Amino acid sequence: MPESVLLLSGGLDSATLAYTHRPDLTVTVDYGQCCADAEIQASEQISDQLNLEHEIIEVDCKSIGAGTMANQRETDLGDAPEWWPYRNQLVITLVAMDVVSRGADQLLVGAVAGDQSHADGQAKFFELIDSLLSFQEGNLRVKAPAINKTTEEFVREANPPESLLGWTHSCTASNAACGECRSCKKRQRVLTRVY
Numbered sequence: 232m233p234e235s236v237l238l239l240s241g242g243l244d245s246a247t248l249a250y251t252h253r254p255d256l257t258v259t260v261d262y263g264q265c266c267a268d269a270e271i272q273a274s275e276q277i278s279d280q281l282n283l284e285h286e287i288i289e290v291d292c293k294s295i296g297a298g299t300m301a302n303q304r305e306t307d308l309g310d311a312p313e314w315w316p317y318r319n320q321l322v323i324t325l326v327a328m329d330v331v332s333r334g335a336d337q338l339l340v341g342a343v344a345g346d347q348s349h350a351d352g353q354a355k356f357f358e359l360i361d362s363l364l365s366f367q368e369g370n371l372r373v374k375a376p377a378i379n380k381t382t383e384e385f386v387r388e389a390n391p392p393e394s395l396l397g398w399t400h401s402c403t404a405s406n407a408a409c410g411e412c413r414s415c416k417k418r419q420r421v422l423t424r425v426y
Contacts, residue, residue: 236330237339238322239285241273242401243382243418245341249281250391252339252376257285258329260322263293264300264315269406276398288325299412300403310348311413313403319351323360323373331369338364342375343382345417354378383421393426 239245239257249257259274261267271287278285297306300313308316319340327338346352354375361373377385386396401418402408408415 234335235337235339236326236335237283238326238341239274239277240341241270241277241399242341242414243386243396243399243421244343244377246273246277246396246399247382247386247389247391248339248341248377249277249283250395251389253281254283254339256330256333256335257283258326259285259287260325261287261289261291262318262322262325263291263296265302265404266300266400266402266406269400269402269408273398273400277395280395280398286329288329290325292321313412313414314349317351319349319356320360323364327364327369327371327373331371335369335371338371338373340373340375341377343377343380343385345381347378382417383424386421386425393422396422396426 235254236256236258237249237254239249239259257274257278259271261271275285293301296315297303298312298314300315305312342352342357350356357373357375357378364371364373401414402412403414404412
């Protein structure tokens with residue numbers, strides 16, 4: 232039974248975390264986001280290259296999403312057009328529900344310092360969700376090992392092969408990288424500076 236599980240979105244941060252921590256299981260969640268197919272494909276390739284077991288959870292929450300990731304209207308609550316209310320709480324909960332019965336004791340999340348503009352990307356959020364899940368049956372712990380590093384710092388320090396990060400998908404607007412959204416621009420900037 233796996234002991235460590237990684238929530239693998241297929242982006243730079245979670246791919247680098249897969250490389251550094253080599254979890255027993257990686258899990259990608261299709262919760263109805265517009266880029267789910269590309270995230271799943273990227274996650275499968277990353278997991279395969281690292282010889283990690285990979286699982287997909289599908290739960291369509293698109294009708295209750297918001298912003299460009301849900302192809303729904305934006306709200307004025309978030310600071311970005313892709314903001315989806317309670318998204319990290321949702322996907323962490325879905326993965327925890329799945330893996331706690333498998334005996335997992337640690338859920339790794341690829342959050343970095345740049346995610347802290349959202350409440351559910353802050354170190355305090357991960358402390359609270361860790362406390363909540365560890366309080367419940369199964370004592371599952373949630374960790375965000377790179378929360379105090381920028382993506383560029385994390386990738387530079389970990390030094391994963393460029394071929395691994397070449398599989399990543401970061402676009403929040405489409406299954407094909409648009410090159411215009413904040414996530415596409417961040418991915419290109421990091422890869423250009425590190426490699």
